[in-house]
Structure formats: C-alpha cells, structure tokens
Amino acid sequence: MSGDLTNRKTWIDYLGEEDLAFVKRFVLASGSLKEMAKGYGISYPTVRLRLDRLIEKIKVVEDHQIVSPFERMARAQYAEGKIDIHTLKLLLEAHREELENRHETPDRK
Numbered sequence: 585m586s587g588d589l590t591n592r593k594t595w596i597d598y599l600g601e602e603d604l605a606f607v608k609r610f611v612l613a614s615g616s617l618k619e620m621a622k623g624y625g626i627s628y629p630t631v632r633l634r635l636d637r638l639i640e641k642i643k644v645v646e647d648h649q650i651v652s653p654f655e656r657m658a659r660a661q662y663a664e665g666k667i668d669i670h671t672l673k674l675l676l677e678a679h680r681e682e683l684e685n686r687h688e689t690p691d692r693k
Contacts, residue, residue: 598645598660603638610635637664654679 613619640663662672
C-alpha cells in the first residue's frame with residue numbers, strides 16, 4: 585500500500601466521541617432505532633434525525649471529489665447540523681476566493 589493511502593483519513597477518523605458512541609449503541613441495538621430511542625430516552629424522530637445526519641457526514645467525508653480538508657470539514661459540520669446552509673455557502677465561497685487569490689498572486693521572496 586502506498587504511503588498516500590496509509591496516511592489518508594477514513595470516515596471513522598472524522599467521527600467524534602459522541603458519534604462513535606452512537607454507532608456502537610446502534611450496532612448493539614441491532615440497528616433498531618426504536619430501541620435506540622428508548623435507550624437514549626428520546627423520541628424515534630430525534631434518533632432518526634441523528635442517524636440521518638451521521639449518514640450525511642459519512643457521505644461527505646467519503647466523497648473523494650472533495651480534495652480540500654477545509655471543504656470536507658465544513659460540509660461535515662453542515663451535515664451534523666452545526667452550521668446552516670447559508671453559512672456553509674459563505675465559508676466555501678470565501679475559501680474558493682482565497683485559493684484563487686493564492687494562485688493569481690506570485691510568490692514574494
């Protein structure tokens with residue numbers, strides 16, 4: 585295996601302790617959202633929303649077309665519901681502009 589692939593982060597590397605605990609409980613509950621809701625003491629729709637956000641986060645970090653670590657992290661934050669779509673778009677646009685400006689500005693020594 586090349587060094588490039590061994591140093592590459594996988595989807596699980598982007599999960600925090602809460603996400604990992606959720607995945608563990610999900611597996612131990614044999615994928616039963618009803619049991620998960622009971623165990624957490626919350627409603628089924630709340631567990632479903634949490635699972636949907638986790639699924640979206642995994643999809644984002646597994647999207648190999650996203651090469652920028654910044655973009656991957658920003659999209660993961662959006663998938664988790666930590667930032668709204670307007671904020672995501674503003675951040676990505678500012679990031680793209682910064683990258684374009686770096687390529688247009690000659691290096692000064």
